[in-house]
Amino acid sequence: MSDIPIPADSLPVAAEIEAENKRSLLSWVASVDHKQIAVMYLLTSLFFFGLGGIEALLMRLQLAWPGMAILSPDGYNQIFTMHGTTMIFLVVVPSLLGLATYLTPLMIGANEMAFPRLNAFSYWLVLFGGLLLYFSFFGGAAPNAGWFSYAPLSEKPYSFQAGLDYWAVSLLAIGVGTVATGLNLIVTIITLRAPGLSLKRVGLFVWMVLVNSFLIILALPALNASLLMLLVDRQLSTHFFTQQGGGSPLLWQHYFWSFGHPEVYIMVLPGFGIISETIPVFSRQPIFGYGFVAASTVAIGLLSLGVWAHHMFAVGMGHRWDMTFGAASMLIAIPTGVKIFNWTATMYGGAIRFTTSMWFAIAFLITFTMGGLSGVMFAAVPIDWQTTDTYFVVAHMHYVLFGGTLFSVFSGLYYWFPKMSGKILSEKLGRWHFWLTFIGFNMTFLIQHVLGLAGMPRRIFTYPALPGWGIMNLISTIGAFVLGISVVVFLWNLYVSFQRGELAGDNPWNAWTLEWATSSPPPLQNFKAVPPVRSRRPLWDLAHPEDPDWKR
């Protein structure tokens, strides 16, 4: 780090930071400050990441070898359901919303979100939903029908325990909270931008958050409504999703995936935004093709609303529908590819600094591309006819969600942790964290592609000892434990760096967007004065009066 000179007068006094960091519990619970709420989002998702991770390790232990008996069949089904639900609704989405609520006001030069109380309310709904979901373990039984709980398996006759009721109610709470956050972010971005900061000048992270928030308010209501119908089916014996009485199990699939596919983009667009901030700063170059990166996000957002039935190719909708949805899904690969090429091009001609944040961003480029490519394979319908509901899909979704979103979140955390805490995360531990994650991740999931092609269905608690199945699963399990160790290193890094990390100063990375113009951590009122904004990189303009962006 030390090779980037930090202006001495901007270094905060250590004691000031300590005082900031020792706020009372009440100040957290009662807070409507977007930064405190965001930190709570991040800590919440870290907590659930721990739980979801333990569940993952339990599953991998059970699958390490044919015929293991660590979990009972139903125990396994509860654990995989909780794992998927946790990782999606309580880890990936809240960590992205956390970063969005922390950074959006700062990056647009605002002092708060548009609706601070609504912001707090959303957060507490998400936490409440998460706790309620886990209370199901004590309240009878955890849900056990998978994260998409297909009817009629999720209906009373086949799942009479209370687990699915807990599942529906908690997701409803989380869903309502998330919609509110989406609205809040939209209004914030539209109305609270600093003078001069037109939509053509905001950071790409803000762009992606904006598109993402529109997706949230368009897609999540579909989930909320179908959860309500499922609850009414289960509690009041209506028949929305059961064949008897005139309902249809396929209706659930259409409703669910009309939320579920946009949801997978809700889970990655902010990650795209993070990468679009970190790669330029660490390559010392502006993003290549700002306009194309922003426009391709809008294209992805629109297309993602019209491809949901690609999750249903095995249903037998008929070739015409399969082909339509297959073609639409292939189209999404184009704007996604445009982004990958722009990020890569940003590195060309740059002066790349290999910080941990940059390492995660580079790894993202490769692993996310792999996940996107297996996505294209599914869009070639007959390939999906073979691979759907096998470990091939498990591999795909982890390449996009772990190798994509979580890698980008790590990149973002290493990048913005100094802003949030005033301390820099240890680069030495960071390097360990990165390489353990990268190796563990590929070891766990690469081989699952082969398992899928070998005929291993997903969501099975054990499998016959067919040739190669045992050893491939064992490799995957060992990889999972390497990943487990990497998480411990990460937690340790967060802890020690927070306690006694190097002081960050306002702008440790010499970055260009407005969040770096205030102190680290920012005061309750983010900005006393916002620097003049005449281009996309106001801090570059300040530092280079002889060569400002707005003169180009």
Added chain:
Amino acid sequence: MTPVFNPSSPQAAPIFTLFVFVLLSCIVILALVAGLVVYACFRYRRRSGEGDPPQRFGSQKLEIAWTVAPFLLLVAIFIFTARAMSNSDPTPADASSPDIVIVGHQWWWEAQYPKGGFRTANEIHLPAGRDMGVLIKTNDVIHDFWVPQLARKVDAIPGYPNYLLLHPDRPGVYLGACSEFCGEEHAWMRFRVLVTSQSEFETWERQQVQIASAPSELLSNEGARLFQEKACMKCHTISGTEAKGEVGPDLTHFLSRHKFAGELLDNTPENVARWLKNPQQIKPGCHMPNMQLTDDQVKSLTAYLDGLQ
């Protein structure tokens, strides 16, 4: 080792070909992206003391290039996809009179042969080199019928029967599995397809139509009596006897099967005895209750079942 890469029917083969084509295209793209990234990492790493490089903002030409090139590749993939779809999933000639009706049950497969008028479970026999129209249904939740070497997978959905054409080209044993999560024992809802020559298939058909051979020994006679007395008959069918239950697999020719309980167990007398002693211990949650049989009763029932050729 990977059945998807080892197709044995004119339906699975085009999927394999498509897979190889798309996989190779994807590998080329991945190599391109990874190569560009790795090259940039080496070529443009910041040397110590270096300041910010000259700033570049983009290039319209490049943007157009990397929008249009992938689009053309996708058009090619789409054309191959459409061709492979009609080749790999043709409509059966006469969908209204299927050769086989497959019914998914939590957690076993029933195979009805309407033309022969008999049923089996978890082991489906087919003749090689002939079209067999299959109707796929479910008795409860959604299941999915998948034999990777023979055909695409197809869901079995309440109220929405699906058709599938099977046409294995050569004799052999092809493993299959339920691939839609269907509850507690989804893992053990496996099955196999046994493909034989047309004449062997016909011999098998003739065997299946016959009613169960009457028990010949003292022990198995006792077993036959217990089968009727102990409610087994409420759930299982053995043709030629009073047993006409439909909850569990047809046991008329139980001994002719290689595995049972959804491929969980080899069909040996010891395993059958273990199963009868307590199915809930072996396949927890399955819809056959622990019948609380004594060891002697288990022995005679096993003897009876092992006479059902």
